Amino acid sequence: MTVPAGAYLVLSAALFTLGTVGVLVRRTALVLFMSIELMLNAVNLAFVTLARVHGDLGGQLAAFFVLVVAAVEVVVGLSILVHIFRTRDTVDVDEVDLLRG
Amino acid sequence: MGAWAVPWVVALPLAGALVNGLWGGRLGRRGVSLVACLSVLGAFLLSVALTRDLVASPGAEDRTVRLFEWIAVGDFRIPAALVWDRLAALLALVVTGVGFLIHVYSVGYMAEDPDYSRYFTYLNLFVASMLVLVLGANLLVLFVGWELVGLCSYLLIGFWFERPAAAAAGRKAFVVNRVGDAAFVLGILSTGSLLGTLDFREMARLLGEGGGGLRGHPALVTSALLLFAGATGKSAQLPLYVWLPDAMEGPTPVSALIHAATMVTAGVFLVGRLWPLFEAAGPVLPWVVAPVGAATALFAATVAVVQYDLKRVLAYSTISQLGYMFLALGVGGGTAAFFHLTTHAFFKALLFLAAGSVMHALHGQIDLRRLGGLWKSMPLTFLGFVVGAASLSGIPPLSGFWSKEEILHAAHGSGGLWLVALGTSFVTAYYATRAAVLAFLGDPQSPGRPHDPPPAMAWPLAGLVVLSAVGGFLGAKWLGAPFHAFLEPAWGGHEAPAPDLGEVALAVAVATAGVVAGWLAHRGRREPQLGPVRRALEAQWGVEALYEAAVVRPGRALAHLLSEAVDLRGVDRAASALAEAVVRAGSTIRTWQTGNVRQYAAGLLAGAVVLFAYWVLR
Numbered sequence: 001m002t003v004p005a006g007a008y009l010v011l012s013a014a015l016f017t018l019g020t021v022g023v024l025v026r027r028t029a030l031v032l033f034m035s036i037e038l039m040l041n042a043v044n045l046a047f048v049t050l051a052r053v054h055g056d057l058g059g060q061l062a063a064f065f066v067l068v069v070a071a072v073e074v075v076v077g078l079s080i081l082v083h084i085f086r087t088r089d090t091v092d093v094d095e096v097d098l099l100r101g
Numbered sequence: 102m103g104a105w106a107v108p109w110v111v112a113l114p115l116a117g118a119l120v121n122g123l124w125g126g127r128l129g130r131r132g133v134s135l136v137a138c139l140s141v142l143g144a145f146l147l148s149v150a151l152t153r154d155l156v157a158s159p160g161a162e163d164r165t166v167r168l169f170e171w172i173a174v175g176d177f178r179i180p181a182a183l184v185w186d187r188l189a190a191l192l193a194l195v196v197t198g199v200g201f202l203i204h205v206y207s208v209g210y211m212a213e214d215p216d217y218s219r220y221f222t223y224l225n226l227f228v229a230s231m232l233v234l235v236l237g238a239n240l241l242v243l244f245v246g247w248e249l250v251g252l253c254s255y256l257l258i259g260f261w262f263e264r265p266a267a268a269a270a271g272r273k274a275f276v277v278n279r280v281g282d283a284a285f286v287l288g289i290l291s292t293g294s295l296l297g298t299l300d301f302r303e304m305a306r307l308l309g310e311g312g313g314g315l316r317g318h319p320a321l322v323t324s325a326l327l328l329f330a331g332a333t334g335k336s337a338q339l340p341l342y343v344w345l346p347d348a349m350e351g352p353t354p355v356s357a358l359i360h361a362a363t364m365v366t367a368g369v370f371l372v373g374r375l376w377p378l379f380e381a382a383g384p385v386l387p388w389v390v391a392p393v394g395a396a397t398a399l400f401a402a403t404v405a406v407v408q409y410d411l412k413r414v415l416a417y418s419t420i421s422q423l424g425y426m427f428l429a430l431g432v433g434g435g436t437a438a439f440f441h442l443t444t445h446a447f448f449k450a451l452l453f454l455a456a457g458s459v460m461h462a463l464h465g466q467i468d469l470r471r472l473g474g475l476w477k478s479m480p481l482t483f484l485g486f487v488v489g490a491a492s493l494s495g496i497p498p499l500s501g502f503w504s505k506e507e508i509l510h511a512a513h514g515s516g517g518l519w520l521v522a523l524g525t526s527f528v529t530a531y532y533a534t535r536a537a538v539l540a541f542l543g544d545p546q547s548p549g550r551p552h553d554p555p556p557a558m559a560w561p562l563a564g565l566v567v568l569s570a571v572g573g574f575l576g577a578k579w580l581g582a583p584f585h586a587f588l589e590p591a592w593g594g595h596e597a598p599a600p601d602l603g604e605v606a607l608a609v610a611v612a613t614a615g616v617v618a619g620w621l622a623h624r625g626r627r628e629p630q631l632g633p634v635r636r637a638l639e640a641q642w643g644v645e646a647l648y649e650a651a652v653v654r655p656g657r658a659l660a661h662l663l664s665e666a667v668d669l670r671g672v673d674r675a676a677s678a679l680a681e682a683v684v685r686a687g688s689t690i691r692t693w694q695t696g697n698v699r700q701y702a703a704g705l706l707a708g709a710v711v712l713f714a715y716w717v718l719r
Contacts, residue, residue, distance in 0.1 A: 098696060100695050101690075101691030
């Protein structure tokens, strides 16, 4: 039996919403990152699904791009995070608000 | 000496100005003096060589040197070109010759000034500019020189700009000259559009015999009037003379060079240069140029009678003598005008340098009421002043006698103008004698031990004494009148001085009467009380008051109105209001930037949702 494409898209939307809510409600920077990863991978799932549906490799290509960029983003983000923790002794993003008007 | 030398006449003083302007501080006073004086001397020697060529070989007449194509609009082309013809040669010789003497004099006069190199930079720049003016081959190149000498005049009048009076005098000269120059520009434009060329030789060809069908053409008359208005500004004629007396705030050698010998004669030169145009313009010469010249001559001479500042006496005298030159031009005596221009350059420079020596010896004292008895302590200066004053008065055989006599002769046919000129001659002799008597005779009026100036100032003074004394013989008939033989081909050689013994005797008698009257009236150091006449003279017949009421005060009121109502209340307030609105907007919007990452994320999401909703519901 094959799972219909719609199910994948529903799963993708659910994961994306989970990630979004995570970004909005959690304050720990590490969890924020994980939520963002969740959102990225939700999008990846949608890409790959639609690539399969349309028989077009473009979607898979985009998914690979997202993977690479996400990896790079995590490297940069984590190093910033480590630095913030060393200097301010916290990873709570609500505490880090020096750049306010 | 080929035509290649012509640009170098201009380039040498210009190079001197550049060197002194850029490295004057490092050269030291001796270096600056050498550069300044030698560059002008070099220009003078080149001018002499070129002029000898001009006289010797007929083929060298009217040499034109095209430097480069300056403006090209369709068929209308204006090259940057210099010309070396008889008129240019004469002026170049006067400018570089007298200029060199005054440069040397300045070495002594300015020796103590802290801004030594700036002074000589300006002075060299002036000589270069004046040479551009006289050597220009078309009206536009002439105009470049015309504006440059105006600039140098402004810079040198206000040379001691820390003194408010000097700064104000510089501004006044600049503004008044702008009035004349505006007319001059219009004149250039209308001449160019009428004739299709601004080249002097081309213009002479077009307007040649009979005016080329344009004789008395209204547009030509308008052009001539506008150009003459420009000349009255630069040459300080009525009604634009008011800047010249104030220009005496500058260093005295500057007054001698720029405001007596050379720059102020630029207007006379302009009319001479455009002689074919003015001749073809019909009534302009006899009905405008001559009356303006005669009126200025008499007017300025009468005002000079009551001045107490020695330099201002000389300034009014310069205005008056320039009036003579315009009178001569107006009655058709071109050669007489330029002869007077030349001798005037000698004797007026001499008078100014003598006055400068007095100032130098008495620490700037120039008030005739506080001078006196200087003949004993300053014999050379006394000799210089007396020779200059006698020459100015027209006492034979000094140079001024010859040229003034020619002007009177040229004006003889024009009745009233001749009488005015003769009357002016009397007044001139009177005020010249008055100044000499008050400054040099009687008892000393102020403390101090005056002495003749140092050699650097004494030699130029002596040189000008000789030139003022014998320069007139250049026009002596029994010597073949070399001056006239040289210059008359410039206007086709249609005039020749015909001395009439009766006329000469009358002129000499009038001048002598003026000298005697001046001596009788002032030998006791008393000023004749003339009542209302004296007050009128001191008020310059009301001209200054008229300007004050008609120009200066309305101008100030307008400026005040603009600054108060328009600028402060209008422009400034609008600008402030705009700035305040921006500041207020900024202080509101800045609170939106909280620094909280999650709020930004919420904002992003909201934006994405709005875009998505728009895309879906569209």
